[in-house]
Amino acid sequence: QAQLVESGGGLVQAGESLRLSCAASGRPWNSYAMGWFRQAPGKEREFVAVTSWNGGHTEYVDSVKGRFTISRDNAKNMLYLQMNSLKPEATAIYYCNAGASSSRADYWGLRNEGDYWGQGTQVTVSS
Secondary structure (H helix, E strand, O other): OOEEEEEOOEEEEOOOOEEEEEEEEOOOHHHOOEEEEEEOOOOOOEEEEEEOOOOOOEEEOHHHOOOEEEEEEOOOOEEEEEEOOOOHHHOEEEEEEEEHHHOOOHHHOOOOOOEEEOOOEEEEEEO
């Protein structure tokens, strides 16, 4: 059964750091583009960062460039998001994705069928 499970969220103060993790199982996730998206209260889900199947390509939303780093460990089927210098506007539920939503081009994934989501992890940044 395909499964993406996020962890690592929590409550931090502005300026602090968090590292989100996504444990993937049930499919050959190391062949998929993967990414992180977030949804703040009252807003639509938005793209945060994505990476190609081998980590060779990454993209970030402008608001997190230089502060967030996406990475993956295909041997462990893990996806990470290191978030530094957090700001209150980063408060949201963060979701792990694999597949279509994270693919920026056909070569970003060896497999591109499907669009898979985790259940999300809450990140709250206080000012």
